[in-house]
Amino acid sequence: MPSLHNSTPAMAQCYDTPEGVDIRGRYDPEFAAILTRDALAFVAGLQREFRGAVRYAMERRREAQRRYDAGELPRFDPSTRFVREGEWACAPVPPAIADRTVEITGPADPRKMVINALNSGAKVFMADFEDALAPTWENLMRGQVNLRDAVAGTISFRDAARGGRVYKLDERTAKLFVRPRGWHLPEAHVLIDGEPAIGCLVDFGLYFFHSHAAFRAGQGAGFGPFFYLPKMEHSR
Ligand SMILES: CC(=O)SCCNC(=O)CCNC(=O)[C@H](O)C(C)(C)COP(=O)(O)OP(=O)(O)OC[C@H]1O[C@@H](n2cnc3c(N)ncnc32)[C@H](O)[C@@H]1OP(=O)(O)O
Ligand SMILES: O=CC(=O)O
Numbered sequence: 451m452p453s454l455h456n457s458t459p460a461m462a463q464c465y466d467t468p469e470g471v472d473i474r475g476r477y478d479p480e481f482a483a484i485l486t487r488d489a490l491a492f493v494a495g496l497q498r499e500f501r502g503a504v505r506y507a508m509e510r511r512r513e514a515q516r517r518y519d520a521g522e523l524p525r526f527d528p529s530t531r532f533v534r535e536g537e538w539a540c541a542p543v544p545p546a547i548a549d550r551t552v553e554i555t556g557p558a559d560p561r562k563m564v565i566n567a568l569n570s571g572a573k574v575f576m577a578d579f580e581d582a583l584a585p586t587w588e589n590l591m592r593g594q595v596n597l598r599d600a601v602a603g604t605i606s607f608r609d610a611a612r613g614g615r616v617y618k619l620d621e622r623t624a625k626l627f628v629r630p631r632g633w634h635l636p637e638a639h640v641l642i643d644g645e646p647a648i649g650c651l652v653d654f655g656l657y658f659f660h661s662h663a664a665f666r667a668g669q670g671a672g673f674g675p676f677f678y679l680p681k682m683e684h685s686r
Contacts, residue, residue, distance in 0.1 A: 464477065465482055465490075466482075468487050468491040470642060471642055474640070478591065484595060489655070489659040492658075493647065493652055494642050494643075497643075497648055504648055510686070511684075550573050550574050550625075552571075553573065553576060553624075554570050554624065556576075556577070558592075559592040559593040564597070564600055565606070568624050568626065569624075571624075575626055575627070576628070576629055577628050577629070578629045580629045585635065587639045590639075597626070597660075600619070601626065601668075601675075602664055630651075630652075631650045631680075632650060633650055635650070636648065650679075658675060
């Protein structure tokens with residue numbers, strides 16, 4: 451069902467949303483190219499699949515906090531002893547990101563900064579939707595636009611404040627990692643089945659939806675997209 455926006459009816463524009471999804475953020479044609487019906491259906495599918503597990507994990511965090519407040523000390527979870535004491539090894543690091551000796555981080559917006567970070571000479575640029583970015587609607591959506599264009603290799607920026615200097619990607623760029631928000635942060639501008647969406651599923655879902663095909667086409671399997679998942683806090 452379409453979501454209506456803007457204060458004056460003459461200017462009303464709407465996002466084309468799938469059943470059960472409502473967008474409360476400002477309408478912008480650039481944002482609409484990110485918030486497509488299919489992309490929103492993907493995000494809604496993630497939320498419906500995982501919301502029970504996320505709610506449970508958040509309740510466990512509150513419960514643990516109550517115990518720490520009452521004097522209990524943090525300790526390893528006895529149910530994961532077999533992992534700590536078992537014989538196992540991580541899967542090998544994909545060759546594309548084997549060298550992460552120098553990384554630069556910064557918010558997914560402003561656009562010029564994203565281009566500068568990718569051109570910086572660092573091996574990795576971690577574009578942040580987490581604590582380097584204030585999660586306003588404008589910042590989040592512009593960040594998604596920037597990353598879609600960065601992955602496509604078409605991102606550019608003309609800086610009027612610097613006499614029209616044009617920023618675009620160099621031949622060699624840092625590998626892009628994306629950090630979605632932590633599990634605890636809701637996205638109040640996107641309602642799914644009447645509830646605020648889970649912020650990290652919005653950040654991950656929109657970026658993954660718009661970039662995975664470009665990664666596959668441009669670089670092949672095993673070359674991305676790559677993620678930094680923050681604030682997991684627990685094995686569950
Ligand atoms: C997990 C984390 O991400 S933790 C934090 C990550 N880092 C940040 O959040 C810092 C982001 N940067 C900023 O907030 C600002 O750039 C400041 C406050 C550091 C400096 O602000 P100003 O003095 O106004 O300088 P300005 O923002 O123009 O930056 C100067 C140049 O450095 C570049 N730059 C600054 N920070 C970064 C960055 N993190 N990545 C890439 N380029 C950067 C700018 O794009 C700009 O480039 P230009 O000279 O080609 O125009
Ligand atoms: O949030 C900060 C970081 O270094 O990670």
